[in-house]
Amino acid sequence: MKLTFLGATGTVTGSRYLLDVAGRRVLVDCGLFQGYKQLRLRNWAAPPFDPRDIDAVVLTHAHLDHSGYLPLLVKRGFRGRIYCTPATFELCRILLPDSGFLQEEQARFANRHGISKHRPALPLYTEQDAEASLEFFETVRFNDRFEPVPGVDVVFRRAGHLLGAASVQLRTTAASITFSGDLGRPDDPLLRPPASPARTDYLVVESTYGHRTHEPADLEAQIGDLIRIVHGRGGTVLIPTFAVGRAQLVMLLLARLKARGAIPDVPIYLDSPMAIDATQLYRVFASEHRLSAEECAAMCRVATLTRTVEQSKALDHLDGPAVILSASGMATGGRILHHLKTFAPNPKNLIMFTGYQAGGTRGAALVNGARTIRLLGQDVPVNAPVVQLESMSAHADADELVAWMRRVPEPPRHTYITHGEPAASDALRQKIERELGWRVSVPDYRDTVDLV
Numbered sequence: 001m002k003l004t005f006l007g008a009t010g011t012v013t014g015s016r017y018l019l020d021v022a023g024r025r026v027l028v029d030c031g032l033f034q035g036y037k038q039l040r041l042r043n044w045a046a047p048p049f050d051p052r053d054i055d056a057v058v059l060t061h062a063h064l065d066h067s068g069y070l071p072l073l074v075k076r077g078f079r080g081r082i083y084c085t086p087a088t089f090e091l092c093r094i095l096l097p098d099s100g101f102l103q104e105e106q107a108r109f110a111n112r113h114g115i116s117k118h119r120p121a122l123p124l125y126t127e128q129d130a131e132a133s134l135e136f137f138e139t140v141r142f143n144d145r146f147e148p149v150p151g152v153d154v155v156f157r158r159a160g161h162l163l164g165a166a167s168v169q170l171r172t173t174a175a176s177i178t179f180s181g182d183l184g185r186p187d188d189p190l191l192r193p194p195a196s197p198a199r200t201d202y203l204v205v206e207s208t209y210g211h212r213t214h215e216p217a218d219l220e221a222q223i224g225d226l227i228r229i230v231h232g233r234g235g236t237v238l239i240p241t242f243a244v245g246r247a248q249l250v251m252l253l254l255a256r257l258k259a260r261g262a263i264p265d266v267p268i269y270l271d272s273p274m275a276i277d278a279t280q281l282y283r284v285f286a287s288e289h290r291l292s293a294e295e296c297a298a299m300c301r302v303a304t305l306t307r308t309v310e311q312s313k314a315l316d317h318l319d320g321p322a323v324i325l326s327a328s329g330m331a332t333g334g335r336i337l338h339h340l341k342t343f344a345p346n347p348k349n350l351i352m353f354t355g356y357q358a359g360g361t362r363g364a365a366l367v368n369g370a371r372t373i374r375l376l377g378q379d380v381p382v383n384a385p386v387v388q389l390e391s392m393s394a395h396a397d398a399d400e401l402v403a404w405m406r407r408v409p410e411p412p413r414h415t416y417i418t419h420g421e422p423a424a425s426d427a428l429r430q431k432i433e434r435e436l437g438w439r440v441s442v443p444d445y446r447d448t449v450d451l452v
């Protein structure tokens with residue numbers, strides 16, 4: 001078995017691993033690169049393999065940095081099956097066409113305003129390309145074994161990071177390898193915790209927060225305090241949020257705060273058609289989260305849903321204070337850009353980030369204190385305070401990652417650290433060597449290793 005690292009090396013984006021196994025080629029994840037331009041350019045370059053030679057894809061979860069390249073893979077000739085859990089498929093049905101639509105929108109916007117160096121600016125792929133890729137999906141439940149190619153036995157285990165998110169183990173008669181996927185936190189208020197990993201010869205583990213320990217924090221109280229303060233000065237709380245996962249967690253906490261009268265009766269808006277659709281999936285996949293039917297209903301009810309563009313635009317002309325949740329979570333695109341343009345210049349508002357901000361994104365610039373940001377072809381001053389609630393992360397911190405690894409019944413022959421900025425990956429490498437005494441390394445882009 002041969003493993004080639006084709007993404008998520010030195011970055012949290014572009015997860016793609018190529019396995020040459022039993023005479024076949026299997027991709028584990030097929031994500032988009034996001035953030036720094038030199039990374040994003042990889043999306044446009046020919047992939048370092050021929051998509052027609054790939055026999056199957058095994059997908060850990062629906063986030064675009066793991067799934068967002070699939071429409072291009074299919075467009076460029078892939079004709080195998082894409083295996084994932086049922087919830088991941090339902091989320092991909094929402095996320096991938098939206099990703100295509102947004103790219104078409106960006107190309108249209110760039111052409112209309114002449115802000116692209118490319119004439120005409122083209123989308124990476126279209127909504128229709130994304131719809132076409134959905135035909136290749138096949139779903140498998142957690143813990144059910146399947147064979148994506150002959151001689152390779154695969155199983156998904158719950159990763160607790162997002163609805164449907166899985167760690168995945170692939171086994172041949174010769175060796176086994178486990179990909180952690182993105183690992184959630186053991187005590188997430190919304191999702192059930194990650195399952196224990198099984199014995200494995202090789203391990204590929206994420207390191208988003210490999211250099212951090214999340215402060216134990218009462219998130220509900222923190223958010224309540226911030227909303228009261230901003231409401232008191234007549235401002236709006238703008239929450240850039242991942243449409244799937246973080247949006248629902250924020251809504252859950254807001255519903256609890258409202259229920260116990262801990263925040264004023266401020267209007268709350270969920271301004272993302274994608275997040276609205278994703279929220280409905282929490283009713284369908286009730287076994288994956290911790291909420292009762294009543295709590296789930298309260299979470300869904302807490303916000304006014306704005307689907308149309310007109311409704312979204314109206315939020316920028318509201319009379320009084322409000323709380324607005326809108327995508328995307330790293331402010332790389334979507335309706336949040338228009339809201340930032342409206343609300344960022346006024347110091348009475350607050351911009352509240354609730355998830356990891358990849359280097360090179362507007363979100364990272366804002367949490368690092370940028371005083372102006374480039375939005376829709378304009379420089380916009382940032383006078384509103386910006387906060388980041390890091391403990392709200394959907395990713396395990398360094399201690400939680402190591403605690404998960406301790407549950408592997410015996411040390412793997414080798415562990416590879418991916419899906420982190422260089423400082424985070426290297427910190428986790430040192431921590432694993434120190435605390436577990438395992439053989440471990442941080443691979444580079446396009447490194448290949450023989451797993452024997």
Ligand SMILES: [Zn+2]
Nearest residue numbers: 061063161182
């Ligand atoms: Zn993820």
